[in-house]
Each structure stands twice: as C-alpha cells, then as structure tokens.
Amino acid sequence: MNTIVDTNYNFPKQKSVYKGKVREVYNIDDELLVMIATDRLSAFDVVMPRGIPFKGQILNQIATKMMKATEDLVPNWLIATPDPNVAVGHLCEPFKVEMVIRGYLSGHAAREYKAGKRVLCGVPMAEGLIENDKFPEPIITPSTKAENGEHDEDISREEILSQNIVSKEDYVVLEEYTRKLFQRGTEIAEKQGLILVDTKYEFGKTKEGKIVLIDEIHTPDSSRYFYIEGYEERQQQKVAQKQLSKEFVRQWLISNDFQGKEGQKIPEMTDEYINSVSERYIELYENIAGTTFVKADVSNVEERIEKNVLNYLETE
Structure with a gap:
C-alpha cells in the first residue's frame, strides 16, 4: 500500500x-x-x-x-x-468560513433535525421532514474554518457579518457564487444519474482583490451524492438512500463507537478495510x-x- x-x-x-x-x-x-x-x-x-x-x-x-x-x-x-x-x-487569502449549501435534509442537518432543531445557521427548516427529503430551496449553512484540528462550527450569516469575519459586500458575492456553483453541480450530477445532495465551497481573495473559488469542489470528501434511480421509492419506504460520499466511512466509525469525541478511540483499520x-x-x-x-x-x-x-x- x-x-x-x-x-x-x-x-x-x-x-x-x-x-x-x-x-x-x-x-x-x-x-x-x-x-x-x-x-x-x-x-x-x-x-x-x-x-x-x-x-x-x-x-x-x-x-x-x-x-x-x-x-x-x-x-x-x-x-x-x-x-x-x-x-x-x-x-x-482564504476567507475564514466554509460555504456549505444543502439541497436535502441529510448528514449533519439531519442529525440536528433529529435532535429537535428547526433552525440551522439562522435558516429555518420546515416541520414534518424526514431524513433525506428535499428542501423547497437549497439552504446555505456556513461553518467556521477550523484551525489545528479543531471542529468546524456552525455559524449564521448574521454572526459572520456582526463579527466582521467577512464584509457584507464580499459575503453577498460568496452567497451568489455558492448558489451558482451548486446549480451547475446539480446539473452535472444529473447527467451522471446522481443527485448532488449537499456540498461545501471555499473561497479566497487574490492579491488583486478578486474573489475566487479555492480548494476542492464536488468531490466525495466535500459533497454528498445520491443515486437518482430509486430515490423516491426509498423516501416513501423511509429507508436509507444509496449514496456516494465518504458518509460510508462516518457510518462505519459510528458503528464502532467513534464520532471524534474526547476519550473515543479510532477503531482498527485493517488492510482489508x-x-x-x-x-x-x-x-x-x-x-x-x-x-x-x-x-x-x-x-x-x-x-x-x-x-x-x-x-x-x-x-x-
């Protein structure tokens, strides 16, 4: 290896x-x-x-x-x-926020919803949703960019602006770019028989002050995908979606009692695994x-x- x-x-x-x-x-x-x-x-x-x-x-x-x-x-x-x-x-120069955009109630959003939360990063989520349901419109749920192995933290648009993490003028551009990229990513995924469920984008400023997309985009580490085929049937039957992302790694870790919390031990990863x-x-x-x-x-x-x-x- x-x-x-x-x-x-x-x-x-x-x-x-x-x-x-x-x-x-x-x-x-x-x-x-x-x-x-x-x-x-x-x-x-x-x-x-x-x-x-x-x-x-x-x-x-x-x-x-x-x-x-x-x-x-x-x-x-x-x-x-x-x-x-x-x-x-x-x-x-990277912005100190990750622009997370979600088209569906999955992953972190689903875990928060299951815990009773109906507002995520200042954005309301409707009652009566089940895991992996599509949102009426994609929602932007930013997170802080963690340093030195700390956990990323949810943050609202209002907090980003009030703490002056990003100026209002720049943040409007970040939101616009995030929505445009997600729409294009959704179209690309559809051609492959996939649903782009959620993803994150990172942006930075060049020396000339131009806002540009940096880091990775639409990879299985930064994004979650479902298969279009069978999606509706699985939702109706309330069974897990077949997905393309590293969620399968997270689920394996959870099943082995690891979620990155203090005192938890990473399970053994054999050659076979x-x-x-x-x-x-x-x-x-x-x-x-x-x-x-x-x-x-x-x-x-x-x-x-x-x-x-x-x-x-x-x-x-």
Whole structure:
C-alpha cells in the first residue's frame, strides 16, 4: 500500500508550508500555491491513522474536472495540474468560513433535525421532514474554518457579518457564487444519474482583490451524492438512500463507537478495510466523473510528485 500521507519538500523559492487535514500547501515566492492532495482520510475532523490508496489522486482529479466545468460561472485559483496528486494555482487569502449549501435534509442537518432543531445557521427548516427529503430551496449553512484540528462550527450569516469575519459586500458575492456553483453541480450530477445532495465551497481573495473559488469542489470528501434511480421509492419506504460520499466511512466509525469525541478511540483499520475504502473511492470517481479511473504509478509516489512539481516550476 504505497500511499502518501505526509510530505516534506523544499521547492525553489518556497516560503512556507501549510498542512491541512488532507492537503498540504506550499507557498512559492508569495505568488503560487502548490497544493498536494495526500491519501489521508479525515472524518469528524479527525485524521485517520492510515492512508487510502489513490484517494489523493481521486480528489485532485475530480476537483480539477469540476473547476474546469464551472470556470465560466465563477473564477477559480487553478493554473495547472502537473501531477495526478497536485494542483498549482494563484496565491490567495482564504476567507475564514466554509460555504456549505444543502439541497436535502441529510448528514449533519439531519442529525440536528433529529435532535429537535428547526433552525440551522439562522435558516429555518420546515416541520414534518424526514431524513433525506428535499428542501423547497437549497439552504446555505456556513461553518467556521477550523484551525489545528479543531471542529468546524456552525455559524449564521448574521454572526459572520456582526463579527466582521467577512464584509457584507464580499459575503453577498460568496452567497451568489455558492448558489451558482451548486446549480451547475446539480446539473452535472444529473447527467451522471446522481443527485448532488449537499456540498461545501471555499473561497479566497487574490492579491488583486478578486474573489475566487479555492480548494476542492464536488468531490466525495466535500459533497454528498445520491443515486437518482430509486430515490423516491426509498423516501416513501423511509429507508436509507444509496449514496456516494465518504458518509460510508462516518457510518462505519459510528458503528464502532467513534464520532471524534474526547476519550473515543479510532477503531482498527485493517488492510482489508483500507482496500475496501480505496475501491469505494474509485467507484465514486467513476460515477461522479463519468470516466474510468486510471491509477497513477505509485511505486515511488513521493519522488514522482517532487519530480513533476520541479519540472513545472522550472518551465514557469
């Protein structure tokens, strides 16, 4: 299992490195960002002890495909993808919120609803809904961007503005871009026989002050998908939807008494389980992207990435 779970490169003109839950971002001369999608697996804001083969490649390639499919609607940070696990883009100052948009009562929203809440991030939810019902209109439920492994927290539009986390002028743009991207993502998913249930977008500002989409988009880590076929029947029968997202990992963890809470122990992830997760991610890729997944050479993945990034930087 040759996975990449940590990097320690020293590229020419490198200024700093930021290590997120899954991605590692290298600042090149305060101009470019080299973002490496590792094979780390995060759930409940906790990084699992073992990597998932090909996961980073899958996330990077879906995100690249979706950025290209939405760049006519919303500008994004991406310039090039010199390696299956790597994206290179413009240096941006990230906004300190994640723009979560939900078309259906699923995941976190469903858990909150089941607990009796009828307002999420300042947005009311109607009575009488059952899990995975479609909302009359998609709702935006932002969260704070967690630092250093802390949990993301729900936050309302009003709190974001009153705490001056984002200016009103910028926040209006973030909401507009979020709705446009979700609409396009919904249309792309439909062509693949899928429902885009919910997703999150992250935005940043370029040096010139332009708001752009950053990070990943419409991947199984940032989004939840259902199959269109059988959706209505499953809702009528009140049974779980067949879905494409990393929710299957969360459910496995929950069934093994882990939800990222203090004192809880991450269950053992055997080779067999790791391989099954990798196979599931490949299935997600092929369903979402609509193309066959081609595994990159992982005989020496760290060396491959370094070589490809250096070649790219030398030609720039």
